[in-house]
Amino acid sequence: MSTQTTGSLLPPETGAPQVRLGTLVNLRWLAILGQSVTVLTGSLLLDLQFELGLCAMVIGAAAVANLMTEAMRPANTRLSDRAAFGFLLFDLIQLSALLFLTGGLHNPFAMLFLAPVTISATALSLRSTLTLGAIGAALITLLGGYYLPLRLSDGRLLELSQLQLVGFWLAILISMIFLAGFAYRLTLETERTSNALLATQTALAREQKLHDLGGVIAATAHELGTPLATIKLVSSELAEELSERPDLLEDVLLIRSQADRCRDILRSMGRAGKTDHHMRTALFETLVREAAEPHIGRGIIVTCDWAAADGSDERMPSLQRRPEVIHGLRNLIQNAVDFAQSQIWIDGRWSADEIMVRIIDDGPGYPPEMLHRLGDPFVRSRRRNGYEGMGLGLFIAKTLLERTGATLSFANGRKPGQRRPSVRSGAIAEVVWPRASLAVPKIGGLGENTPLFP
Structure with a gap:
């Protein structure tokens, strides 16, 4: 990688x-x-x-x-x-x-x-x-x-004396080179960071809009479910009573079929979730799978493993379904899929204090000389295996996830000079949250749904 x-x-x-x-x-x-x-x-x-x-x-x-x-x-x-x-x-x-x-x-x-x-x-x-x-x-x-x-x-x-003249000339040339080089580099880094932050804000805004839109659609489907069911029930009763009036029966059957169609449309649109606790929270596994879903079926095997840390019997936590978490993890998973040869692994671990996601692939791994700069925007371009990557994706992921309290670390599954093992030999991206920053407190039930239309 x-x-x-x-x-x-x-x-x-x-x-x-x-x-x-x-x-x-x-x-x-x-x-x-x-x-x-x-x-x-x-x-x-x-x-x-x-x-x-x-x-x-x-x-x-x-x-x-x-x-x-x-x-x-x-x-x-x-x-x-x-x-x-x-x-x-x-x-x-x-x-x-x-x-x-x-x-x-x-x-x-x-x-x-x-x-x-x-x-x-x-x-x-x-x-x-x-x-x-x-x-x-x-x-x-x-x-x-x-x-x-x-x-x-x-x-x-x-x-000036000859020696002073030469010294003054050298001082001007050296100062010119140093100041120009420093100014150019500083301006370039500032522009890179500004562009990367703009891209991060755009990505987060898009994810937030999709998140909000899904909630509105789900709430609409939830609120319209009862009136549509009433329409279907009444139309069915009318159909029985008008069995001898074919001219009216046809219209009643049409009403009932259109009510069924509305129900099916709203059901499919409402799968994104609701604006109640179902929409705002999700199990740890569900949240990570939602982030990985766009990259499943791209020809790379995605293997997930979920377990409590240290073999404890701690139950899988429910997490806040935050757009920053979903989009940040999605970028990391996309990065792994892009460079994997055949398979990636997503390990989820949790304990009473921490929640961890580790994403591993079987690709060539990160370049060792770049490990200390991973997450910086627009690292200088290098091409390998016909693919030219961009540092913007990891910068966005790092920025978004750190906003939620996460700590990111990057490593390679294979040490420099070591013979390549058969599996889990590529790049490793690990995200760790303090449990209190993301997990939902244990409460009884999901609470009441808030009606969309009072």
């Missing part, structure tokens, strides 16, 4: 546009403001000697580009990966031009090269980020040797 939990999230560039134009425009205005204040402070207060006019032109070019962008597109426009890359590339080149006029790599504000690359890592594709980073590294390297010198008021050059 090597790929049972594996999967991959599509990179940002393959999905919807990630970057809002207004965000980049506002960041550029902030950069323009900072550049203007810094240039004016250096010229007027610190009396540094540099090409103030050319610097004003470079800053003005960025301002004009921003104004044109705002005039051409609304601020809420979502930029494609290529358009956002071009936007950030312009900022990188504009910053390089400004640094060229103010001392190049000797200018401490060269650290601002980190900004466009880090922004790219949080919003653009990996390819765009790597390209922008490579361009930034090339530009910062060129600025180490090609620039207009920055002079103090007495004419002295404001320059």
